Amino acid sequence: MKKGMSRFMKKRVLTGDRPTGKLHIGHYFGSLKKRVEMQNSGDYDIYILIADVQALTDNFNNPEKVRKNVRELAMDYLACGIDPEKTTIYIQSMIPETAELTVYYSNLVTIARLQRNPTVKTEIAQKKELFGESVTYGFLGYPVSQAADITTFEGELVPTGEDQEPLIEQCREIVRKFNSIYGEVLVEPKIVLSEGKRIKGLDGNEKMGKSLGNAIYLSDSEEEITKKVMSAVTDPNRIKKDDLGNPDICMVAYYHKLFSSKEEIDTVCAECRAGKRGCVACKKQLAKNISEYLKPIREKRKYYEEHPELVDKILKEGTQKARKTAQNTMRKVKEAMKLDYFE
Numbered sequence: 001m002k003k004g005m006s007r008f009m010k011k012r013v014l015t016g017d018r019p020t021g022k023l024h025i026g027h028y029f030g031s032l033k034k035r036v037e038m039q040n041s042g043d044y045d046i047y048i049l050i051a052d053v054q055a056l057t058d059n060f061n062n063p064e065k066v067r068k069n070v071r072e073l074a075m076d077y078l079a080c081g082i083d084p085e086k087t088t089i090y091i092q093s094m095i096p097e098t099a100e101l102t103v104y105y106s107n108l109v110t111i112a113r114l115q116r117n118p119t120v121k122t123e124i125a126q127k128k129e130l131f132g133e134s135v136t137y138g139f140l141g142y143p144v145s146q147a148a149d150i151t152t153f154e155g156e157l158v159p160t161g162e163d164q165e166p167l168i169e170q171c172r173e174i175v176r177k178f179n180s181i182y183g184e185v186l187v188e189p190k191i192v193l194s195e196g197k198r199i200k201g202l203d204g205n206e207k208m209g210k211s212l213g214n215a216i217y218l219s220d221s222e223e224e225i226t227k228k229v230m231s232a233v234t235d236p237n238r239i240k241k242d243d244l245g246n247p248d249i250c251m252v253a254y255y256h257k258l259f260s261s262k263e264e265i266d267t268v269c270a271e272c273r274a275g276k277r278g279c280v281a282c283k284k285q286l287a288k289n290i291s292e293y294l295k296p297i298r299e300k301r302k303y304y305e306e307h308p309e310l311v312d313k314i315l316k317e318g319t320q321k322a323r324k325t326a327q328n329t330m331r332k333v334k335e336a337m338k339l340d341y342f343e
């Protein structure tokens with residue numbers, strides 16, 4: 001293969017997150033781990049966006065929160081093994097081409113279609129406090145802007161969670177409509193459902209989340225992890241140590257299965273069922289294993305926390321590179337839309 005050719009054979013991947021909080025182990029097993037594997041396979045050309053514009057659609061009254069979390073998110077990515085030499089991390093608001101494309105796309109989608117989008121519908125219902133009876137134009141329209149995020153970079157694959165499926169579908173519709181009117185310019189993306197599993201919260205809730213207070217963060221210290229694990233929900237019928245326990249309904253056993261060795265899991269579960277192991281000992285062992293597992297991530301994160309100038313440099317360079325790609329797409333779009341006046 002000729003040098004320089006490989007880039008063109010690699011599939012372009014685009015994904016990202018809203019910068020609204022630090023990432024937890026649910027994010028790690030759900031999506032980050034997979035992104036790092038895709039990166040290290042060398043088969044993909046990956047762009048990861050920090051979606052600050054989208055974060056503002058429901059945090060417009062809290063710009064400080066979004067600003068702060070842009071760097072937190074970048075540090076979480078880097079700590080987990082996203083390598084800026086291989087993957088481009090960029091800030092959404094610094095790509096004006098995406099905003100521009102959003103305007104053109106807004107002609108290609110109806111208000112009724114946006115109101116029917118199941119993800120948007122659910123979110124609007126959850127955000128009554130912010131929106132009252134009438135949702136903002138920006139929030140209702142964020143699927144249009146997300147379609148622009150993906151297509152500005154000619155993203156072919158979008159690795160993300162199930163909840164994003166209606167958004168990717170809406171993007172595909174916009175692309176088809178655009179291409180049918182202006183010519184075959186845009187790439188229709190495909191979702192790649194992250195095979196990662198969904199991790200339950202420490203309280204047994206199906207979802208781990210910041211607002212639920214049941215999460216272990218990638219940045220948590222050993223003490224924080226221990227404190228949280230001590231509060232994890234165990235078999236409610238087990239009161240004394242020699243009561244026979246049921247690991248199937250115990251969150252400590254559930255996490256042992258993610259963080260402990262096969263041998264340990266077998267011993268812990270057998271001893272619990274036989275009433276031979278107390279929950280406190282079991283929790284201590286788990287906290288140690290989680291802490292050990294997250295240690296390289298925590299240490300790498302700490303390094304970036306102590307070198308904020310390095311994080312800024314990575315974001316700046318990633319965004320500069322992304323901008324070039326975006327300008328290239330925009331040239332093609334404008335030509336197709338007959339907006340290339342003086343070219």
Ligand code: TRP
Nearest residue numbers: 014015016017018051054146149
């Ligand atoms: N909607 C995504 C989330 O809530 C973030 C996001 C914005 C995104 N633009 C994207 C994800 C483009 C994938 C592709 O986390």
